[in-house]
Amino acid sequence: MSPQEAQPLAPKAFPVSWDQFHRDARALAWRLAGHGEWKAIVCITRGGLVPAAIVARELNIRIIETVGIASYHDYTSQGELQVIKEVSREVVALEGGEGAGVLIIDDLVDTGKTARIVRDMLPKAHFATVYAKPKGRPLVDTFITEVSQDTWIYFPWDMGFAFQPPISRQGND
Numbered sequence: 348m349s350p351q352e353a354q355p356l357a358p359k360a361f362p363v364s365w366d367q368f369h370r371d372a373r374a375l376a377w378r379l380a381g382h383g384e385w386k387a388i389v390c391i392t393r394g395g396l397v398p399a400a401i402v403a404r405e406l407n408i409r410i411i412e413t414v415g416i417a418s419y420h421d422y423t424s425q426g427e428l429q430v431i432k433e434v435s436r437e438v439v440a441l442e443g444g445e446g447a448g449v450l451i452i453d454d455l456v457d458t459g460k461t462a463r464i465v466r467d468m469l470p471k472a473h474f475a476t477v478y479a480k481p482k483g484r485p486l487v488d489t490f491i492t493e494v495s496q497d498t499w500i501y502f503p504w505d506m507g508f509a510f511q512p513p514i515s516r517q518g519n520d
């Protein structure tokens with residue numbers, strides 16, 4: 348179901364183009380570059396895959412691990428959080444364990460529930476997202492742009508080109 352067909356979770360829309368997402372993910376890499384060297388990235392699939400690729404390229408990080416968490420259904424509701432794939436023991440054990448030397452990447456933090464689970468798995472890791480909403484912000488070490496809690500972020504991989512009716516026709520039909 349598309350967000351247009353469904354009742355979205357938040358009334359305000361923040362659409363992000365590929366170009367803007369690339370700039371914001373690069374800005375995240377610039378900010379992270381000042382924090383030292385990471386041995387590995389753990390990206391939270393699926394949303395974290397795209398920013399992780401951009402940050403890994405910029406910071407020359409070659410060990411990329413995934414942790415799979417899913418919770419939102421059809422863009423309309425957040426259900427039980429499901430851990431679909433755990434982090435490998437080798438990555439947890441890097442630099443003495445508990446995620447030390449690991450950079451966790453996700454596209455955004457919203458309620459913070461996903462971040463909480465991954466932080467508990469890797470308490471010494473650095474948690475970075477491109478976007479953050481107020482409820483989840485305390486769980487993130489580094490992010491680029493904050494949007495209000497009543498805003499839904501539309502990522503470029505969820506969108507396509509569509510006809511836009513002229514403003515003069517909107518709401519008049």
Ligand SMILES: O=P(O)(O)OC[C@H]1O[C@H](OP(=O)(O)OP(=O)(O)O)[C@H](O)[C@@H]1O
Nearest residue numbers: 392393394417418419457458459460461
């Ligand atoms: O802070 P929270 O309220 O927990 O929400 C944030 C999470 O929700 C989205 O993932 P989703 O569960 O939709 O899965 P996906 O990454 O596979 O799209 C997003 O990519 C974050 O991982």
Ligand code: HPA
Nearest residue numbers: 419457498499500501502
């Ligand atoms: O605002 C959002 N946009 C896309 N996916 C999400 N998952 C949680 N919040 C969001």
Ligand SMILES: [Mg+2]
Nearest residue numbers: 391392393394
């Ligand atoms: Mg996700």
